Amino acid sequence: MLKTTLLSSIASLALLAAAPAVMAQDLMIGLRAGPDSIDPHWSTLGSQAEALRHVFDTLVDVDDKLQLKPGLAVSWEAIDDTTWEFKMREGVKFHDGSDFDAEDVKFSIERIPEVTGPMPMTLYTKYVESVEVVDPMTLRVTTKGMAPSLPNDFTRLFVVPTETGMEARNEEFNSGEKAIGTGPYSFVSWQPKGDLVLKRNADYWDGAPAWENVTRREIADDAARVAALKSGQVDMINYVPATDYLSMKNDSSLETFVSDSIYILNIAPSVKDEEPQPIKVNGVEVDGNPLQDLRVRKALDLAINREVLVNVVLEGLGKPANQLMPEGFFGYTDKLDAREYDIEQAKALLTEAGYPDGFEIDFTCTNNRVPGDAVVCEALAQMWSRLGLKVNAQALNGTVYFPAAAREEYTMTMSAWGTLTGEAAYTYGALTHTKDAEKGFGNFNRSGYSNPEFDKVSAKAARRLTPKHARSSMKKHPTS
Amino acid sequence: MEDRALIPTVILQTVWAAKADTLDMLPRVDQETRAYAITPE
Numbered sequence: 272m273l274k275t276t277l278l279s280s281i282a283s284l285a286l287l288a289a290a291p292a293v294m295a296q297d298l299m300i301g302l303r304a305g306p307d308s309i310d311p312h313w314s315t316l317g318s319q320a321e322a323l324r325h326v327f328d329t330l331v332d333v334d335d336k337l338q339l340k341p342g343l344a345v346s347w348e349a350i351d352d353t354t355w356e357f358k359m360r361e362g363v364k365f366h367d368g369s370d371f372d373a374e375d376v377k378f379s380i381e382r383i384p385e386v387t388g389p390m391p392m393t394l395y396t397k398y399v400e401s402v403e404v405v406d407p408m409t410l411r412v413t414t415k416g417m418a419p420s421l422p423n424d425f426t427r428l429f430v431v432p433t434e435t436g437m438e439a440r441n442e443e444f445n446s447g448e449k450a451i452g453t454g455p456y457s458f459v460s461w462q463p464k465g466d467l468v469l470k471r472n473a474d475y476w477d478g479a480p481a482w483e484n485v486t487r488r489e490i491a492d493d494a495a496r497v498a499a500l501k502s503g504q505v506d507m508i509n510y511v512p513a514t515d516y517l518s519m520k521n522d523s524s525l526e527t528f529v530s531d532s533i534y535i536l537n538i539a540p541s542v543k544d545e546e547p548q549p550i551k552v553n554g555v556e557v558d559g560n561p562l563q564d565l566r567v568r569k570a571l572d573l574a575i576n577r578e579v580l581v582n583v584v585l586e587g588l589g590k591p592a593n594q595l596m597p598e599g600f601f602g603y604t605d606k607l608d609a610r611e612y613d614i615e616q617a618k619a620l621l622t623e624a625g626y627p628d629g630f631e632i633d634f635t636c637t638n639n640r641v642p643g644d645a646v647v648c649e650a651l652a653q654m655w656s657r658l659g660l661k662v663n664a665q666a667l668n669g670t671v672y673f674p675a676a677a678r679e680e681y682t683m684t685m686s687a688w689g690t691l692t693g694e695a696a697y698t699y700g701a702l703t704h705t706k707d708a709e710k711g712f713g714n715f716n717r718s719g720y721s722n723p724e725f726d727k728v729s730a731k732a733a734r735r736l737t738p739k740h741a742r743s744s745m746k747k748h749p750t751s
Numbered sequence: 752m753e754d755r756a757l758i759p760t761v762i763l764q765t766v767w768a769a770k771a772d773t774l775d776m777l778p779r780v781d782q783e784t785r786a787y788a789i790t791p792e
Binding site (some may be wrong): 295298300302317320321324325333335336337455456469480481482485487497500503506507508509510511516519523524525526527528529530531532533534535536537538539540542565568569571572575577580581585588589590591592593594595597610641642643647651685687689691702703718720722725 | 753754755756757758759760761762763764765766767768769770771772773774776777778779780781782783784785786787788789790791
């Protein structure tokens with residue numbers, strides 16, 4: 272499939288390169304999720320970044336395979352172990368006509384810790400010690416130790432003008448007053464859970480985009496989104512549900528586009544001394560947290576039939592995962608075997624751990640984050656029932672799930688994670704590193720997992736400037 | 752590997768759909784739908 276996608280991508284690129292720029296009027300896209308705010312420093316959510324990058328450019332950009340490419344910075348280099356220098360793109364203007372320069376980038380970096388959104392963007396600035404404007408087109412960033420992944424982190428650094436002001440409020444972005452970027456589209460209007468309306472930036476530094484007017488319409492319900500396309504209310508939709516894929520692929524009035532993704536559905540069992548939602552046997556809360564026992568976690572893992580998840584539940588739109596990194600990414604290893612499915616061994620481990628008849632556990636997932644999240648959630652609950660577990664699976668809308676997950680209210684969750692920066696330090700630093708708010712590690716470690724040995728390996732890899740060394744260190748991680 | 756701090760299950764693929772012969776697009780591995788990567792046919 273990767274080959275197919277790659278060929279398709281090359282063909283598309285060739286098509287785009289060969290064809291003269293075609294201008295058109297209106298594009299209406301039906302999307303499963305839209306932004307939660309127009310402030311680009313509000314949340315790390317992918318749906319947020321996806322929407323806001325139309326209005327705001329990032330310092331560094333990525334291509335369709337997440338390889339770094341110039342954004343507002345045309346080049347960058349590490350000038351010593353703890354200093355990165357970025358050269359700015361000249362001649363760029365904000366939508367209000369003001370000039371872009373390095374001061375705006377410095378301001379944007381320094382604003383991020385000041386914004387108190389639900390999913391802190393400090394994930395992307397955790398290595399920043401200080402920022403210096405050398406001249407209007409040159410920025411130097413001093414890091415807390417070696418930080419070879421800083422340019423990758425800055426693919427999520429959205430740049431707003433200095434005039435935004437540190438005190439700018441969420442409401443001022445949402446109204447459009449502060450929604451001023453350098454991106455290919457300018458902001459027109461936004462209704463939460465509704466339409467984000469955009470207008471072509473004819474003076475965009477990378478060339479004027481094809482569409483004069485773009486509306487990104489949030490249609491969370493899968494069936495409604497498909498119906499909107501079929502009825503002509505929208506021109507395109509994302510996240511075609513697995514259950515509709517084959518029929519839509521075979522419908523001559525429609526065209527489908529398929530791609531591998533970086534998103535992996537991961538289960539996170541809480542290993543805290545006291546689990547947030549009680550685990551019960553025969554209706555009685557057990558002493559201690561059974562999930563702290565590695566045998567129990569192994570049993571849960573062994574009871575997952577990933578082939579069934581892919582081929583039956585997701586109708587073939589996926590691949591079994593055996594690690595947290597997608598194939599080909601920095602930090603991926605081909606030395607790991609496929610995960611075993613062995614229900615008998617799983618039962619034996621559970622019995623050995625003292626739960627021969629299983630237990631009752633809450634299991635919480637999203638139902639609108641990525642395609643298939645709700646159905647995979649339900650399927651996992653059924654698979655674990657073969658161990659004797661009573662699993663109370665609950666698939667929730669992200670607006671409910673994410674704030675509660677951030678408050679660490681769930682005992683066991685499943686959610687999608689994408690290695691958006693294309694390298695492992697981002698993922699391991701956020702998900703499995705011991706939580707350390709001050710240093711910006713473990714921002715998304717909600718399970719209480721802590722392994723000092725892993726932290727050391729992770730830190731060592733993240734600080735190596737030589738990719739070969741970092742890759743070698745990352746392969747030693749014990750967490751996935 | 753041994754800790755099962757997180758248990759990966761499946762890597763997802765993404766599907767977009769449009770009316771036939773109206774648009775072309777470059778699918779992205781980050782699942783983003785970028786209007787400026789969509790062109791009229």
